[in-house]
Amino acid sequence: MSTFQSWAQVRDAFLASTRVFLADLGHGLLAVGHNSLAVLGLAVLSAAFVVGGRADVRGTLEAQALDWLLQRQESRTTDAGDLFDQGDLSAVDRATAVDPSELSRQQAVVAQWLSRRYRVAPEPVARLVQESWSLGRRVGVDPTLILAIVAIESSFNPFAQSSVGAQGLMQVMTRVHDDKYEAFGGNHAAFDPLTNLRVGVQVLKDCIATAGSIEGGLRHYVGAANLTDDGGYAFKVMSEQGFMTQLLQGRSVPPTARLPVPPVATAQNGVTVDAAAPTSPTADVRVPAGKAAVKPAAPSKPAKPAKIAGHDAATKLALAQ
Structure with missing residues (x-):
């Protein structure tokens, strides 16, 4: 082989x-x-x-298993490059805004004037005006009074906060009225414009009912119910309301119209009376009932938000200590 x-x-x-x-x-x-x-x-x-x-x-x-499947679905449809392209489909629904053309004629007039006066977008202001009209009808409060408080308190800044903790559009003391925010999910709802408006109107209604008058209710609202002077708060609010009342009556009020200086209380023969402030012929301002007829003083800066709102004087004094 x-x-x-x-x-x-x-x-x-x-x-x-x-x-x-x-x-x-x-x-x-x-x-x-x-x-x-x-x-x-x-x-x-x-x-x-x-x-x-x-x-x-x-x-x-x-x-x-459902969570895992949802995560897999999101990972397939979304990546870091298109996060801003997809957007949040519910963002428009959550926005506090409405087209001013959807308002009634009176509401639209007030909304446009407030938008120009406080230099804020007309759409969110239109929504606040619309809500103020709705709340006013439900609780029996003039909607222009509600808007005047918002103007004086926060100048339509929904994130405003005072040094003593008053928060939001109507500068409600969240710590004092936390029970009223429970239905809206907690105290952080104070910075939601509509929630703050609703809670503030509820507080305002209670204050007016307690005082028996609008002016007295405003003193309660600002925490000056037991004080001799509210710092002119009620006068400022009612003067701002007077501007809007003139608008609704068809009169022209420039957005730059200045609030008058509150009358100074003086004592004459043991009786406290209101002395008229320095006069100015530049504007015509409605004067709250019970006040001496005054004309506005020379133009001054718009009123700053009140320090305290929505609680009694005892709370104010306790916070100041």
């Missing part, structure tokens, strides 16, 4: 052995896999019976 034939036989024997080894290995792996799958199936079936008998475990697993 030649050397070539010997190597050919060795090669054939090696190949035959390799084929037998691989066939046996394949059969072995198939058997192991089959048995493993059978065991796994039995385990899954047993787990399904156990979970199926416990509603709490089943609910937890379903919630986790």
